[in-house]
Amino acid sequence: QMQLQQPGPGLVRPPETLSLTCTVSGGSISSSRYYWGWFRQSPGTGLVWVGSIFSSGTTYYNPSLKNRVTISIDTSKNHFSLKLTSVTAADTAMYFCAISYGDTWPDGFDIWGQGTMVTVSS
Amino acid sequence: SELTQPSAVSVSPGQTATITCSGDALPNQYAYWYRQRPGQAPVLVVYKDTQRPSGIPERLSGSNSGTTVTLTISGVQAEDEADYYCQSSDTTGTYVFFGGGTRLTVL
Numbered sequence: 001q002m003q004l005q006q007p008g009p010g011l012v013r014p015p016e017t018l019s020l021t022c023t024v025s026g027g028s029i030s031s032s033r034y035y036w037g038w039f040r041q042s043p044g045t046g047l048v049w050v051g052s053i054f055s056s057g058t059t060y061y062n063p064s065l066k067n068r069v070t071i072s073i074d075t076s077k078n079h080f081s082l083k084l085t086s087v088t089a090a091d092t093a094m095y096f097c098a099i100s101y102g103d104t105w106p107d108g109f110d111i112w113g114q115g116t117m118v119t120v121s122s
Numbered sequence: 123s124e125l126t127q128p129s130a131v132s133v134s135p136g137q138t139a140t141i142t143c144s145g146d147a148l149p150n151q152y153a154y155w156y157r158q159r160p161g162q163a164p165v166l167v168v169y170k171d172t173q174r175p176s177g178i179p180e181r182l183s184g185s186n187s188g189t190t191v192t193l194t195i196s197g198v199q200a201e202d203e204a205d206y207y208c209q210s211s212d213t214t215g216t217y218v219f220f221g222g223g224t225r226l227t228v229l
Contacts, residue, residue: 037218046207046220046221046222046223047156047158047164047207047209047220047223048220049209049217049218049219049220052218060216060217060218062217062218063217096163096164102169104152105215106211106215106217106218107152107154107169107170108154108166108169108170108209109154109164109166110166110175112163112164112165113163114163115163
């Protein structure tokens, strides 16, 4: 069973760049059998898909965040990363990473990380 | 592509809870359901409209009737109290969307 590990809570000052990694254990991030995603959840609100990446490097981003988001894979470290530029207080949220074993796009996300709380504040 | 869920559903233990999710793309795109307990990450409980991942009890089931999909929880237990989210896609199958979530309260 694959597992996803995320870092502890963090603080980012506006308008800097939010950077997060999700480390994969129990499997290879370069496998074409899976794809990966980032999600966020502001306090007391619902889930929002941020974007996804395939092992090939193909990415899909939420249109509302597309201009500020970059998701990438580092096969040497077996992790994938999220960068969100020009953050504001509205980007304060719990950020989750997840893996999909699905054979179609889009599919459900089967395994989730524990989440990282990111606070944007000066 | 908007997905609409009721904000809250309440049932007594042993009864059946139904949570709906409506969206224009649902006739052509699969729906997925997640359970999220307080302070925890989401857990996939139904995929491709009606399928259950291993480890999810049979009393949770999904159905699709066109523009509305439904998550049904039979014989509700206290442990079912959580937020439930539906997930689907836009009509082109490019982007991922979630419903606003439904808080299930077990009375």
